[in-house]
Amino acid sequence: xxxxxxxxxxxxxxxxxxxxxxxxxxxxxxxxxxxxxxxxxxxxxxxxxxxxxxxxxxxxxxxxxxxxxxxxxxxxxxxxxxxxxxxxxxxxxxxxxxxxxxxxxxxxxxxxxxxxxxxxxxxxxxxxxxxxxxxxxxxxxxxxxxxxxxxxxxxxxxxxxxxxxxxxxxxxxxxxxxxxxxxxxxxxxxxxxxxxxxxxxxxxxxxxxxxxxxxxxxxxxxxxxxxxxxxxxxxxxxxxxxxxxxxxxxxxxxxxxxxxxxxxxxxxxxxxxxxxxxxxxxxxxxxxxxxxxxxxxxxxxxxxxxxxxxxxxxxxxxxxxxxxx
Amino acid sequence: xxxxxxxxxxxxxxxxxxxxxxxxxxxxxxxxxxxxxxxxxxxxxxxxxxxxxxxxxxxxxxxxxxxxxxxxxxxxxxxxxxxxxxxxxxxxxxxxxxxxxxxxxxxxxxxxxxxxxxxxxxxxxxxxxxxxxxxxxxxxxxxxxxxxxxxxxxxxxxxxxxxxxxxxxxxxxxxxxxxxxxxxxxxxxxxxxxxxxxxxxxxxxxxxxxxxxxxxxxxxxxxxxxxxxxxxxxxxxxxxxxxxxxxxxxxxxxxxxxxxxxxxxxxxxxxxxxxxxxxxxxxxxxxxxxxxxxxxxxxxxxxxxxxxxxxxxxxxxxxxxxxxxxxxxxxxxxxxxxxxxxxxxxxxxxxxx
Ligand SMILES: Cc1ncc(C[n+]2csc(CCOP(=O)(O)OP(=O)(O)O)c2C)c(N)n1
Numbered sequence: 001x002x003x004x005x006x007x008x009x010x011x012x013x014x015x016x017x018x019x020x021x022x023x024x025x026x027x028x029x030x031x032x033x034x035x036x037x038x039x040x041x042x043x044x045x046x047x048x049x050x051x052x053x054x055x056x057x058x059x060x061x062x063x064x065x066x067x068x069x070x071x072x073x074x075x076x077x078x079x080x081x082x083x084x085x086x087x088x089x090x091x092x093x094x095x096x097x098x099x100x101x102x103x104x105x106x107x108x109x110x111x112x113x114x115x116x117x118x119x120x121x122x123x124x125x126x127x128x129x130x131x132x133x134x135x136x137x138x139x140x141x142x143x144x145x146x147x148x149x150x151x152x153x154x155x156x157x158x159x160x161x162x163x164x165x166x167x168x169x170x171x172x173x174x175x176x177x178x179x180x181x182x183x184x185x186x187x188x189x190x191x192x193x194x195x196x197x198x199x200x201x202x203x204x205x206x207x208x209x210x211x212x213x214x215x216x217x218x219x220x221x222x223x224x225x226x227x228x229x230x231x232x233x234x235x236x237x238x239x240x241x242x243x244x245x246x247x248x249x250x251x252x253x254x255x256x257x258x259x260x261x262x263x264x265x266x267x268x269x270x271x272x273x274x275x276x277x278x279x280x281x282x283x284x285x286x287x288x289x290x291x292x293x294x295x296x297x298x299x300x301x302x303x304x305x306x307x308x309x310x311x312x313x314x315x316x317x318x319x320x321x322x323x324x325x
Numbered sequence: 326x327x328x329x330x331x332x333x334x335x336x337x338x339x340x341x342x343x344x345x346x347x348x349x350x351x352x353x354x355x356x357x358x359x360x361x362x363x364x365x366x367x368x369x370x371x372x373x374x375x376x377x378x379x380x381x382x383x384x385x386x387x388x389x390x391x392x393x394x395x396x397x398x399x400x401x402x403x404x405x406x407x408x409x410x411x412x413x414x415x416x417x418x419x420x421x422x423x424x425x426x427x428x429x430x431x432x433x434x435x436x437x438x439x440x441x442x443x444x445x446x447x448x449x450x451x452x453x454x455x456x457x458x459x460x461x462x463x464x465x466x467x468x469x470x471x472x473x474x475x476x477x478x479x480x481x482x483x484x485x486x487x488x489x490x491x492x493x494x495x496x497x498x499x500x501x502x503x504x505x506x507x508x509x510x511x512x513x514x515x516x517x518x519x520x521x522x523x524x525x526x527x528x529x530x531x532x533x534x535x536x537x538x539x540x541x542x543x544x545x546x547x548x549x550x551x552x553x554x555x556x557x558x559x560x561x562x563x564x565x566x567x568x569x570x571x572x573x574x575x576x577x578x579x580x581x582x583x584x585x586x587x588x589x590x591x592x593x594x595x596x597x598x599x600x601x602x603x604x605x606x607x608x609x610x611x612x613x614x615x616x617x618x619x620x621x622x623x624x625x626x627x628x629x630x631x632x633x634x635x636x637x638x639x640x641x642x643x644x645x646x647x648x649x650x651x652x653x654x655x656x657x658x659x660x661x662x663x664x665x666x667x668x669x670x671x672x673x674x675x676x677x678x
Contacts, residue, residue: 033610034537057507057543058474058535086473089508124394124445126456128472296676300394300456301445303666 001184007040007177009151010116013158014041014078018048021076024162027054027063028080028116037082038118038177064090064115068098068167071113076162081117084171085131098167099142113167114158118174119147120211120261121298122309130298130305132262134171134210138238139271144192145239147171149213151181153236156190164192171238173211193240197249201229203325205249206315207272208259209235216259218312219319228325238268246272247280254285255323259310264292289322291315357570358637366637369411369569370629371646373403376427377625378654379436383426383443383457386658387604392443395472396457399427401599402530404624406431408564408572409498409528409592412580415466416495418488420481423458423472424530424598428500434462436653437660446664453667454675474535475508477501482514485523485588496524496583504535506550507543518589519557525589526579527554530566536602537610551593559591566596567622 004012017024026041032055035042045053056063060081067079081087087094094115101109121130138145144166148154154172161168198213199220206216213234220230231249235241250256256276258269273288294308319325358366380400386392399406406427410419413432421428429439434450442449443457451461460470468484471477481499488495505511506529518525529550533540541548551561560582564575572594579590597619601608632638 029535030537033542035609037536055538055542057538058504059507059509061509089473089475124456126394126459126472127454128459128476129395294672296672297454299454299667299672300442300451300459301449301453301667302393303445303669304453304672307669307672 001182003180004151004183005177006151006154006179006181007038009154009183010040010158010172013155013162016159017076017162018044018052023075024078025052025054025075026078026080027056027067029056029058029082031055031080036080038174041080060086060089061093065093065097067113067115068093068101068111071111071167072101072109076112078114078116081115083129084117084119084133085129087117087133094137095140099140102166103142110165111167112165114161114170115167116170116172118177119171120173120175121293121305122175122211122261124300124302124305126300127297134169134238135260135262135268137169138268143167143169143239144237145169145171146192146237147173147210148236149173149176149210149234150179151183153190153196153234155183156188157236159189160192171210175211190236193237193242195242195245196234196236197231197245198234199230199232201231202253203228203230204255204257204319204323205231205233205246205253206257206259207233207235207246207269209238209268210261212259212261215261215310215312215315219315222312222316223325235268241272243275243279246276250276250280251283254283256284257289257291257315257319259315260290260292261310262293263295264290265295267292286322289318291318357574358632358635363638366632367642367646369407369573370632370643371650372407372431373569373625373628374646374650375436375653376403376406376430378650379430379440379657380426382654382658384604386444391662392457393445394456394458395423396604397424397602398598398600399424401619401623402532402566402596403427404569404628405528405530405566405572405594405596406500408569409576409594411573412577413498416493418466418468418481418484418495418497420468420477420484420497421470421500422474422477422502422505423470424502425458425460425470429460429462429467429470432462432465432467434460434465434467436657440657440661441664444661444664445666446661447667447671448660448664452671475501475505475510478510478514481525482518482523485518485525486521489521489523494584496526496580496588498526498528500528500530502535503529503531503533503540503550504538506553515554515557515559519559522586523588524583524586526576526583527589527591529591529593530596531593532596532598534602534611537606539610549593551591554591559589561591561593563593563595566594567619567624569624569628
């Protein structure tokens with residue numbers, strides 16, 4: 001068991017694939033000579049060479065699209081976007097092309113593409129650079145979408161992503177690259193669609209993913225200091241979603257709060273709340289409560305950004321208001 | 326614009342790369358300088374000096390954590406922004422990318438409020454909501470500060486369209502970097518601008534790198550960009566972006582032509598940023614020697630020296646400008662430091678009308 005950084009876990013997953021499968025290559029902006037905007041691919045160019053570590057121009061639509069084509073042509077591309085906000089420039093390719101090709105062709109064409117991108121707010125990058133479009137892509141049929149919250153999950157999910165036969169959005173919370181966690185030496189994978197019960201508890205189920213798990217960790221600590229036992233669940237996979245794990249927890253605690261660090265309206269947690277009430281209403285002791293970022297663009301100013309970004313105190317206030325805990 | 330710049334081979338002779346006026350200035354600084362009043366010559370220096378000192382202060386306050394997020398400095402490129410914007414009047418629009426402090430200052434945006442914006446304060450140009458990459462001042466027709474590479478092209482196109490539609494003789498200047506020419510929107514906008522014949526000036530600041538990627542590593546064909554636009558029938562010129570008078574004269578000619586309905590036009594300024602792409606950049610992709618070479622032609626040093634050498638201004642006048650600029654930047658920092666943060670309720674302001 002070693003303690004490694006989140007960025008190193010992703011790097012390890014990529015390196016394993018590069019080492020074992022000659023059809024794996026990585027492309028994106030400044031991933032080679034520069035070493036990657038968040039240093040995930042640092043050193044790869046020297047090790048794997050420029051045929052497999054490809055610095056692209058700033059042409060997201062073209063190189064994401066080319067990744068789709070290369071995947072359809074039998075390769076296993078990993079395409080890095082410097083930010084998930086820049087995915088917008090390539091959205092047509094991702095949605096209309098990558099995720100539709102299998103279906104439109106009656107199953108003839110396969111697009112085993114891993115699309116990686118840092119996501120989320122919290123570092124004062126302002127409206128254009130702080131968004132969380134994994135929540136949009138999670139809604140698109142024909143592709144999967146994951147977002148790890150710790151190095152263990154990042155490596156396990158990356159291994160799975162690199163074996164997937166479908167396009168997959170691998171969203172990496174930018175706030176977490178420098179965080180650490182334990183990763184075993186033995187090989188393991190984390191299947192798609194498996195949520196993780198990070199903490200067991202009886203009184204309330206707290207659900208989030210990615211950077212939201214840091215917020216929930218603090219909330220659960222606070223609750224337990226006051227004698228409330230929270231069950232904390234990390235979705236890990238946004239598409240597909242592991243409803244079995246969520247419903248099992250709901251049946252036990254009868255209360256659910258779902259947290260999104262992205263905007264509250266139209267987010268992941270709206271979908272989860274709808275599904276849980278439909279399938280588990282007999283177990284519910286109250287409303288399914290959502291906490292999320294405010295429905296405004298992301299401001300630059302630190303205090304405004306923190307005002308919008310959901311804080312542990314916001315979650316505690318919501319729990320008090322709705323469940324009196 | 327110099328029609329010689331449009332050659333079939335795409336490889337014009339060196340002198341043909343420049344407009345007549347610009348090359349006059351390049352070959353004989355004093356001659357070029359002779360076409361401007363002493364006040365104007367000093368004003369160009371003052372702006373370059375202000376941009377430089379403002380940004381040095383930005384770097385210091387980034388290191389201290391007063392400025393956060395991404396900070397892209399313009400240090401080294403000052404001559405381009407200043408030279409290109411001097412011919413503008415109040416009716417003209419300016420659109421740029423995230424490396425926007427130099428353009429903002431040159432357009433005359435309030436330095437105190439610019440610094441306050443970088444500090445994320447209530448008194449900032451955008452009330453602290455935009456930050457370094459998203460500076461705006463609509464009253465000065467400074468329409469951003471845009472941080473999605475290439476995203477600014479169609480905005481500028483539409484502004485120029487509105488000017489033509491409303492039959493003003495205003496023009497729109499759009500700044501962009503070499504890296505952004507790899508976005509489809511660059512090509513799409515060039516085409517539409519030419520089809521619609523809008524009064525738009527494309528000003529490419531070719532600093533040799535898009536973040537850590539050297540131009541030639543991701544660009545096919547000629548390393549010159551100004552020849553690209555032949556295809557659209559747009560007149561273009563290349564200028565020395567380290568020479569404020571060269572840029573200025575090219576812009577003088579271009580803006581006059583645009584006002585006369587001869588748009589769109591294109592200027593490629595060859596320039597260099599001395600510092601990293603953003604504050605976090607370790608610059609592994611280039612060596613210090615290259616940086617030093619460009620620095621030897623530093624416009625903030627070489628230009629005032631040339632003016633002094635040709636007795637167009639005195640050393641005393643230059644020193645006075647420097648002292649004034651230092652005081653102005655110190656005052657801007659103080660203003661930003663003393664300004665309050667936005668009130669929490671302001672989070673919800675300005676989302677919709
Ligand atoms: C669509 C998009 N892709 C990538 C980025 C990240 N990025 C910001 S600036 C930049 C380099 C741009 O280079 P260039 O256009 O030459 O301008 P310069 O920074 O040199 O002034 C990159 C890759 C971005 N902001 N937007």
